[in-house]
Amino acid sequence: MRYLPLTETDRREMLGVIGVKSVDDLFRDVPESAWRDGLVDLPRRKGELEVERILGRMAGKNVAAGSVPFFVGAGAYRHHVPASVDHLIQRSEFLTSYTPYQPEITQGTLQYLFEFQTMVAMITGMDVANASMYDGSTGCGEAVLMAHRVTKRRKAVLSGSLHPQYAEVVKNLSDFADYELEIMPPALPGKAEDIASRICDKTSCVVIQTPDFFGELHDLRAIAEAAHAKGALLIAVVPEILSLGAVTPPGEMGADIVVGEGQSIGNGLNFGGPYVGLFATREKYVRQMPGRLCGETVDADGNRGFVLTLSTREQHIRREKATSNICTNSGLCCLAFTIHMSLLGEEGYKRLARINHAAASNLADRLAKVPGVEILNRNFFNEFTLRTPKPAVEVVDALADKGVIGGVRASRLLPGVKEVEDLLIVASTEINTEEDRAAYEAALREVL
Amino acid sequence: MSGMNRQGRPTSIANTAHGGTHNTFTGNKALELEEALLFEIDNPGACGVDLDEPEGYTSRLGNLARQGRIGLPSVSEPEVVRHFVRLSSKNYSIDAGLYPLGSCTMKHNPRLNEKMARLPGFGDVHPLQPQKTVQGALELMYELGHWLKELTGMPGVTLSPKAGAHGELCGMMAIRAALIARGEDESRSRVLVPESAHGTNPATAALLGYKVDAIPANAEGRVDLEAFKAKLGPDVAAIMLTNPNTCGLFERDIVEIARAVHEAGAYFYCDGANFNAIVGRVRPGDLGIDAMHINLHKTFSTPHGGGGPGAGPVVFSEALAPFAPLPYVVKEKDGSFRLVESEADAKADGTTPFGRMTAFHGQMGMFTRALSYMLSHGSDGLRQVAEDSVLNANYVLASLKDDLSPSFEGPCMHEALFDDRFLKGTGVETLDFAKAMIDEGYHPMTMYFPLVVHGALLIEPTETESKQSVDLFIATLKDLARAAKSNDKARFTGAPHMAPRRRLDETAAARKPVLKWSPPAPAQAAE
C-alpha cells in the first residue's frame, strides 16, 4: 500500500524487538467476542488512477456552480477566489500542521490567526474576535449560550428573518441545554417585526440577521437600544460577510456579539462545508467567549511572538466548566480568509462589495420587469426575494431544466409555511455576467 | 587537495573565516526569515486584485452605506505571497517530519485527496442547489456513510458534525433524545467520564446539563471496573469512554462495561478519536457501543490545517439510530439519492431526528478526502493501517522502556504513554524535555495529557512513519534521556534554542491580552 512505509522485513524485525510472534499478540486485549480474523466487507485497495475514476464519475454527476448561470445564496455565496489563495493554503507547513500547541514551531499559524482576529474585529466594528468557530450557524448557537453566561439569564429571542437552519441549530442547543427560546414567525421584507416588545427582564439576547434570510438589510440601532434598556444583549448575524464592505457594520450599530459566516472570503462552496465561523464581541466580554484566542507576547529573547491565550476558558484546561466544548475549529479556512482579505485590502474589499451590490441591483431591475414577478425588498446587498406567480418549487425546477440555477425557494428551508411558498431567494455576485443576468431573465419569462 | 572546486571556490567549511552565529542586520538567519504583520507592510495605494468600479446601478443600501475607513492593509499580490510563504516557514508539519502528537493521529495526508476535493463537481457545488443537480454529491455522502457503518459495525450514521467535539455533542444529544422518548430524561442526570478522558468529553456532558462524575483509572491504566460499577445507578444517563483510551490502551473490560451500562438502563458513548488503532480489525458495534464519533481528520487523514477544519461523523446503534439528526441521505429504489433535511421529510420517512447540528449538510470537503483515503486503502489497507500504527507504537514503547518510564504494561495500541519518573532528580521537566525535542527537529509528543499520570508524554508515531524514521526518533529520545540524567540541563531548560522563537511568555499574554493589532499611537506633536 503506497502510504504505508513498513515492509514485511521491517515488521518482522520490529516484532522481534517487541518480543512477540505476530501482530495479533499486540491486540490481545481485544475481547474474544469482538475478534475478527477476516476483512470487513468492503472493496480492496485501489491505485490513484482508479480512485480518480470513481470519484471523478461521482463529481461528474453534479452541476458545478461555475458551469451555469448561478444565483444561489441563502448563507453560502459563490465568489471568485484568487489563485494564490488555494496555492498558499496547500503549502505543507500550513496544511499538515496541528493546532499550534507548541508556539515556538507554529508561529506561522499563530501569526495569521492574529491577523485574522484583527481583520474580523475591524470589519465587524467590534473590539475582539476569536480564532474561528466551525461555521456561522454553530457560532450563532455559541453566541446565544455566551449571552446567557454574560447576563445570567436564560431566554433568547430570535428574529423571524434569521436563516431557518441557523434558528434550528440554536433551537437544538437551547432545547438540550434547557434554555428558553422564542422564535418569531417568518418576517418577510417590508413587514415590520415587533421584536422589541418581546424583550423582558428574562431575555438574555435578541438575535437579528443582516442582510437577513430574505436579503433585507436592517438598521440595528433601535433594537440595540431596546435590548440594552432591558439589560439584554444584541447578537448580530452576518452570513454574507462581504456585505460589510458596503454596509454599516453591526459594531457601529450597538451589537454586543457579531457572528458571521466567513465562507465568502477565500473559501469555496464545497456543498456546505468546511466554512469558517466568525465571532466577535466587546472587550469586556472576552473571558466569556467560546473558542481559541491568539495573543501577542514576547519570547525569552524579547522578540515578538504569538501564543494561544486565555485558555482557562477552554475544555482542555477547564473541562466541565469550559465556556464551550469546541476544540478543532476552522484553522485552514481562517487562513484562506486572511489571504483573500490581504489581497483585497481596504479598497478591494469595499469595491468587491460594491460590485456585488451593483450585480444584485441590476438583476433585481431586470427580473422586476418579468410579468407577475415582484421584488419584496427595499434595502438589500447582493441578495433579494422574488414573489413569483407560481409556486417557487416549480419555478426553481423549471429554471434548472433550462440550465439556470435561479436561487433557493424559501419553502425548502421553511417547509409548511404557506406565505413563503411563492418566494424565491436570489443572490448575485461578481461571478455573474450581464449574459448570465439576461439568461436568467429570459428563462424566467419562459417558465412563468 | 580537498576544499576547493575546479573554479578555485572554497567548498570546505574549514576554509571559511566565520564559525558560530552572530546577530544579523536584518534579524533573518539565512533561510529563516522574519516577517512583520500584514498591517505593518500596509502600503496605501497597493492592491492584490484588479477590480473595476461598477457603474450604472441604483443603490439599495438605504441609510446603511458604510462610512469611513475600515483599516484593512493594502498589499500587492507578490507581497501577499511572500508574506504567507515566510509565515509558513515558521511552522513544523507532518510533511517535514515525524509529528508524534498523541491522540492527534498526525499521519501522512495524501495529495490525491486534495485533488479529489477540488474537483468542481464537489468543490464548486452549493448546498442548496436543486437536489437533482447534486446527485453525485449525495452519492458520495451515502457511500461514505456506508463505509463508516461497515467499518464500525453500527447500523446508523450521521455525517454533519463538524469536528470530534461536535460529534460528541451530537452523540450525547441522541442519547438524551432516547431518554426523553423513554420518559427517563428527568431521572437520569449523571454522566460517567473516566479521569483520563479528553477535556471535550466532560465539557460536552456539562453543556447538556449533565453532572459529570469521574471514574478513576486502575493501576493498569484502564477503567476501574469495580469503581465504575459502584457508580452505576438509575440516575446515570451514559458513560463516555474513549477506546482505545487516552493512555493508548484497549479497555479490556469493555464488553462487560457495555453490559453493565445497558443493564443499568444507560447508554454507552464511545469517543472514537483513537479509532485508528483498530480500524478494519475491531468493530465498535461488536463491543456494545451505542454512539461513537469518528474524527475524519485523524483516522481518515483529512489534513489538520493548523487547527481544522475537521469532521466528526457519528455512528449509532439500533437503539439510537432513529434519533440521528437532520440531514441525512437515503437511496431510493430507482437508484437516485434524496437528502432528508426537514422534520416533515423525516416524518414521512418514519424517523424521529432530534434536531439539527449545523446549517447545511456537514464538511463535504472532508467527506471527499476521507472517501478518497478509504477507497485507496480498501478493507485490506485499512486493517494494515491499524496494525502498522500499533506496531510502530509498540516498537517505540519497547525500545524506550529502559530509558523513559512507561506508565503502564504493554502492549499498547497506537500510542505509547510515558510519565516523568525517568526525569526525577534531574531538574528537567516534561516541558523542558519536549522543548529540547524541538531543537532536534521534532514536534514534541502530547504533553501533560492524559491527566492520570504525572508529567505525561504521549507518543503516537502513526503508521505512515518508516522504520528508519522511527529508529532515529527512538535514538534521539534515548540521547535526550541520557543527557537529562547526566545533568546536561542547559540542553533542556533554555530549549528550544534553534527554533524561530524561544519560549514564549504565556503568562504575560494572558495577564494583559493583546488579541489584535492596533495602529501605533501617533507621535506626540511638539508643543
Ligand SMILES: Cc1ncc(COP(=O)(O)O)c(C=O)c1O
Ligand atoms: C480523545 C479525544 N477526544 C476528542 C477530541 C476532540 O476532537 P476535535 O478536536 O475534532 O473536536 C480529541 C482531539 O483533540 C481527542 O484527542
